[in-house]
Amino acid sequence: MTEARIDFWFTMGSTYSYLSVMRLADIERARGIKFRWRPFHLLLILQDMKHVPFADKPTKSHYMWRDIERRAAMYGLPVKVPAPYPVKQSVTANLVAIVGMREGWGVDFVRAAYRRWFQQGEETGSEPNLSSSLRDIGQDPARILALASGEEANKLLLSATDAARQLGIFGSPTFAVGKEIFWGDDRLDDAISWLQHGSVRRQ
Amino acid sequence: MTEARIDFWFTMGSTYSYLSVMRLADIERARGIKFRWRPFHLLLILQDMKHVPFADKPTKSHYMWRDIERRAAMYGLPVKVPAPYPVKQSVTANLVAIVGMREGWGVDFVRAAYRRWFQQGEETGSEPNLSSSLRDIGQDPARILALASGEEANKLLLSATDAARQLGIFGSPTFAVGKEIFWGDDRLDDAISWLQHGSVRRQ
Numbered sequence: 001m002t003e004a005r006i007d008f009w010f011t012m013g014s015t016y017s018y019l020s021v022m023r024l025a026d027i028e029r030a031r032g033i034k035f036r037w038r039p040f041h042l043l044l045i046l047q048d049m050k051h052v053p054f055a056d057k058p059t060k061s062h063y064m065w066r067d068i069e070r071r072a073a074m075y076g077l078p079v080k081v082p083a084p085y086p087v088k089q090s091v092t093a094n095l096v097a098i099v100g101m102r103e104g105w106g107v108d109f110v111r112a113a114y115r116r117w118f119q120q121g122e123e124t125g126s127e128p129n130l131s132s133s134l135r136d137i138g139q140d141p142a143r144i145l146a147l148a149s150g151e152e153a154n155k156l157l158l159s160a161t162d163a164a165r166q167l168g169i170f171g172s173p174t175f176a177v178g179k180e181i182f183w184g185d186d187r188l189d190d191a192i193s194w195l196q197h198g199s200v201r202r203q
Numbered sequence: 204m205t206e207a208r209i210d211f212w213f214t215m216g217s218t219y220s221y222l223s224v225m226r227l228a229d230i231e232r233a234r235g236i237k238f239r240w241r242p243f244h245l246l247l248i249l250q251d252m253k254h255v256p257f258a259d260k261p262t263k264s265h266y267m268w269r270d271i272e273r274r275a276a277m278y279g280l281p282v283k284v285p286a287p288y289p290v291k292q293s294v295t296a297n298l299v300a301i302v303g304m305r306e307g308w309g310v311d312f313v314r315a316a317y318r319r320w321f322q323q324g325e326e327t328g329s330e331p332n333l334s335s336s337l338r339d340i341g342q343d344p345a346r347i348l349a350l351a352s353g354e355e356a357n358k359l360l361l362s363a364t365d366a367a368r369q370l371g372i373f374g375s376p377t378f379a380v381g382k383e384i385f386w387g388d389d390r391l392d393d394a395i396s397w398l399q400h401g402s403v404r405r406q
Contacts, residue, residue: 059373063386070393070403170262183266186389190273200273 006191007176008035009164011042012097012113012124013090014172015068015083019185021114022077025107033192037107039097040164041157042172043090048165061085071185072118083118089125091157095148096130098156100139108137208237209394210379212367214245215300215316215327216293217375218271218286222388224317224376225280228310236395240310242300243367244360245375246293251368264288274388275321286321292328294360298351299333301359303342311340 008024010017024035065081072079087093093113100106112133116122122129131141147153164174167181175182175191182191190200211227213220227238268284275282290296296316303309315336319325325332334344350356367377370384378385378394385394393403 057373059371063371063373063384067386067390070397074393074403074405168262168266170260170266181266183270187270190277194273200277202277 004195005034005036006195007038009038009040009167009169009172009174009176010110011040011090011172012093012110013087014042015064015085016185017173018079018083018114018118019068019071019075019077020173020188021110023075025111027188027192031192033195037097037101037110038160038164039094039101039106039110039157040161040169040172041091041094042161042164044158044161045165045170078119080119080121083121084123087117087123087125091125092130092148093125094157095153096134096144098160099144099147099153102156105137105139109133109139112136207398208239209398210241211238212241212243212370212372212375212377212379213313214243214293214375215296215313216290217245218267218288219388220376221282221286221317221321222271222274222278222280223391224313226278228314230391230395234395236398240300240304240313241363241367242297242304242309242313242360243363243372243375244294244297245364245367247361247364248368248373281322283322283324286324287326290320290326290328294328295333295351296328297360298356299337299347301363302347302350302356305359308340308342312336312342315339 008020010020027033028035061082069079069081097106097110097113100109113124113129116129116133116136117124122132130145134141134144167174167176167179169176169181169183171183173183173185175188177191177194180191180194182188182194189203193199193201193203211223213223230236231238264285272282272284300309300313300316303312316327316332319332319336319339320327325335333348337344337347370377370379370382372379372384372386374386376386376388378391380394380397383394383397385391385397392406396402396404396406
């Protein structure tokens, strides 16, 4: 394989993305794999598809939290479930994330925001999560929130979302190895296998 | 754990269930785990939830077949994708399956019907799949299809579907260890871990 990298496509309002956000750094270290973090605005794609996951589906939501709780335990990740959901302002968090990816502190912000959302019950995309997460990583909320509400951040996010749509992405997280996509935190091993062998093999 | 068994809840029109149907026998042998096969009629539950998976979602359907193809290869299972989908008469296949579970040839029927559906492109629940699968396993189609259209089979299937609903099941396959449910072929390892340790651990 010529691709030496996995694109990690995620949206800040996605619950299962917590499991990936919190473990990619360890996987990079342990397995020598490089992830490129790509925030996009999933809701735009789901609106096209007339589908919002878990909304008005209490049985499925209940299961989702239980599944996340069990798998977070498996990964050794602290979690307080249910976290606030659905998230009202995921777009703002995505805009901040995309500014951060450009400036170099995006991954730290995403991790801080997920930690506050899933460990302290602070809804992502709203205050106090936004400003506190920025302060946690040494960034000035006033400067960043101004950038995030500007035209350039909006263009970057729309462009990333178009690129996700072109790849056939419809959920978060999605891992992409070239044009091959793998949906769900539970497909990360499949994506790594594809990167290394060009096929999905048992790990 | 006092439970020494995993309930395998499945519906015959479910695509991902193919992956489980074809590998449970090997897992029983290799790991000494007993599965109880529980056909139910998922569409009744999905109608309650106003949700039919993959219908009118071409992007997601496309992904589903690719995902199944990659994972079937990982398990060493032959597969011709896309198989006919959605299935028009999954209820008939479920009725035959539930008669078979009572008479003792149910697992063989389910495997034969999935093999024809996923390896030969014969839609499950319709002819020729129904009668051919019964003949494959040495059963008389006329006798079985009469039983499957009778009141008793219908009652059994409704009762199994109610039991699934009570457990909070909303998809197929679902593995249940007591009241703990695990949705998806990709959660089978989690279910086995729960059975053996009472928690989800890395395998």
